[in-house]
Amino acid sequence: MVFKRRARRMRLGLGCYRVGPTWLWKALLVFVAIAFAGQLLGVIYNKSLQQDRSWWLFSSDGQGPSLGFCRPRSHVMFLKTHKTASSTVLNILYRYGEEKDLRFALPLGYQFGYPLPFNAHRVKGYRGPRVAEFSIMGNHMRFNKPEVEKVMPADTFYFSILRDPVALTESSYAYYKAVAPAFRKAKGLGDFADNPQKYYDPRLRNNHYARNLLWFDFGLDHNANFSTTLTQRGEVAIRRTFKLILVSEHFDESMVLLRHALCWPLDAVVSFSLNARQQKSNGGSSWVVKAAAAQPPAMALTDNQRQKLREWNALDWHLYQAFNRSFWDEVDHFGRARMDQEVVLLRTRRELLAKACLKEGGRPVEASRIRDKNIRPFQSGLVKILGYELQPGLDNATRQACLRMIRPEIQYKDLLDARQFPRAAPQPAQAPPPAIPAGGAYMRKGPSSQLRTGELGVEGGGRMGEEERDWDGSRLSRSNNNNNQTLVRDRGGREGKRNIR
Numbered sequence: 366m367v368f369k370r371r372a373r374r375m376r377l378g379l380g381c382y383r384v385g386p387t388w389l390w391k392a393l394l395v396f397v398a399i400a401f402a403g404q405l406l407g408v409i410y411n412k413s414l415q416q417d418r419s420w421w422l423f424s425s426d427g428q429g430p431s432l433g434f435c436r437p438r439s440h441v442m443f444l445k446t447h448k449t450a451s452s453t454v455l456n457i458l459y460r461y462g463e464e465k466d467l468r469f470a471l472p473l474g475y476q477f478g479y480p481l482p483f484n485a486h487r488v489k490g491y492r493g494p495r496v497a498e499f500s501i502m503g504n505h506m507r508f509n510k511p512e513v514e515k516v517m518p519a520d521t522f523y524f525s526i527l528r529d530p531v532a533l534t535e536s537s538y539a540y541y542k543a544v545a546p547a548f549r550k551a552k553g554l555g556d557f558a559d560n561p562q563k564y565y566d567p568r569l570r571n572n573h574y575a576r577n578l579l580w581f582d583f584g585l586d587h588n589a590n591f592s593t594t595l596t597q598r599g600e601v602a603i604r605r606t607f608k609l610i611l612v613s614e615h616f617d618e619s620m621v622l623l624r625h626a627l628c629w630p631l632d633a634v635v636s637f638s639l640n641a642r643q644q645k646s647n648g649g650s651s652w653v654v655k656a657a658a659a660q661p662p663a664m665a666l667t668d669n670q671r672q673k674l675r676e677w678n679a680l681d682w683h684l685y686q687a688f689n690r691s692f693w694d695e696v697d698h699f700g701r702a703r704m705d706q707e708v709v710l711l712r713t714r715r716e717l718l719a720k721a722c723l724k725e726g727g728r729p730v731e732a733s734r735i736r737d738k739n740i741r742p743f744q745s746g747l748v749k750i751l752g753y754e755l756q757p758g759l760d761n762a763t764r765q766a767c768l769r770m771i772r773p774e775i776q777y778k779d780l781l782d783a784r785q786f787p788r789a790a791p792q793p794a795q796a797p798p799p800a801i802p803a804g805g806a807y808m809r810k811g812p813s814s815q816l817r818t819g820e821l822g823v824e825g826g827g828r829m830g831e832e833e834r835d836w837d838g839s840r841l842s843r844s845n846n847n848n849n850q851t852l853v854r855d856r857g858g859r860e861g862k863r864n865i866r
């Protein structure tokens with residue numbers, strides 16, 4: 366009996382024990398099912414949100430405020446001055462032209478025979494002055510109006526960009542330290558600023574990077590003595606051709622004026638700063654914006670040295686001041702309040718795109734950290750040139766749009782070149798220049814083993830043989846200067862001073 370009762374209690378107990386866990390298991394199962402479904406819905410929702418967002422990112426929202434009645438310009442010539450944010454501007458032109466399927470006047474290499482004055486035959490595919498077939502031109506050149514006019518249509522819109530000569534010299538010194546003999550010989554930028562005459566020889570190749578570089582790029586004589594008549598003449602000549610001169614220090618306002626001048630949507634002029642130098646903060650090694658950055662000792666300048674650099678670059682300083690004034694006149698004409706509003710919109714848009722497109726919260730990173738060589742920027746000089754990495758997991762359309770905004774100049778030019786000349790056999794852009802030992806000017810190779818800026822060789826296949834010639838055709842000979850071999854102009858050679866207009 367006792368045994369039976371105990372067995373019944375055990376059965377009941379077991380029954381109780383079974384009822385409890387079954388109920389719990391069922392509840393758990395329902396909970397897991399709900400959680401799983403939630404996750405699944407979340408993923409689907411997020412994905413569609415991301416797609417919606419990317420659709421929204423690069424669509425009508427990027428049109429910006431009304432441009433009024435105007436027709437978008439598609440014939441554009443940008444004089445790409447050196448170290449002025451010109452690569453960022455060129456990226457804008459590349460993107461617009463690519464999207465609209467416009468034809469670019471591209472150099473054979475990466476520049477139009479720089480530092481020689483521009484010649485129409487430097488344009489790949491150029492077939493003569495009466496064949497108007499190019500829409501956009503913007504790679505580095507030394508401006509030469511009559512030759513440019515052979516390539517570009519008569520209704521072309523010409524524009525360019527200037528930068529404060531002191532900031533420009535800092536950037537140029539960092540980038541061309543090894544290329545320009547005047548910079549190479551100086552102990553640091555301050556030392557150069559204290560006594561530029563001590564280091565500067567106008568006959569030496571690539572020294573144009575060290576004096577009045579803007580004036581030089583506009584095709585004017587950068588070694589001329591400063592005079593009010595001369596500077597006014599230069600200014601008038603530039604104004605006659607260039608309908609808009611942007612100012613690097615006011616980049617965003619510049620972009621607003623540019624978009625209205627070209628009648629382009631807001632997104633077309635939204636950009637990420639390209640070709641920036643790495644700057645170190647006082648304490649750490651992280652990238653910081655220039656204003657807050659401590660310059661490395663070789664780059665540090667006192668106020669007095671800054672003033673001296675303005676005097677040394679007096680022609681550029683005049684140009685910068687004159688065009689800075691007229692820039693603000695244009696802003697006044699546009700309307701200051703309206704400008705402020707558009708600048709806010711532009712910055713908001715840039716922030717949004719940076720968050721969507723870029724890693725590191727949109728901050729530029731060292732080239733060595735960029736895994737994809739197609740977006741690694743070209744390196745030159747004393748400092749690291751920064752680039753960007755894309756956010757992972759972007760849908761294809763967004764990825765392509767983001768990629769366009771960060772693709773460095775060299776890779777972008779290669780891509781456009783391949784599109785425009787699909788059947789052309791790959792050409793070496795430039796034959797390698799002769800190596801000059803012991804402190805002679807030297808070149809670095811770009812990602813495609815081709816030269817870009819600050820190189821020694823004449824672009825477009827101009828290997829310099831035994832008889833070497835400078836950009837204006839004057840003969841060069843080697844000189845041994847304090848054990849530094851350099852190329853100097855022969856006495857009989859032309860002075861290379863020419864005013865193109």
Ligand SMILES: Nc1ncnc2c1ncn2[C@@H]1O[C@H](COP(=O)(O)OS(=O)(=O)O)[C@@H](OP(=O)(O)O)[C@H]1O
Pocket residue numbers: 446447448449450451452453532535536537539613614616637638639640641642643818
């Ligand atoms: N958006 C914007 N606003 C202001 N400044 C900008 C911008 N984009 C690029 N930069 C700075 O421009 C410098 C590079 O100039 P370039 O691209 O003209 O150089 S190059 O001649 O093509 O090598 C380089 O200056 P430094 O960093 O002082 O060397 C860039 O940081």
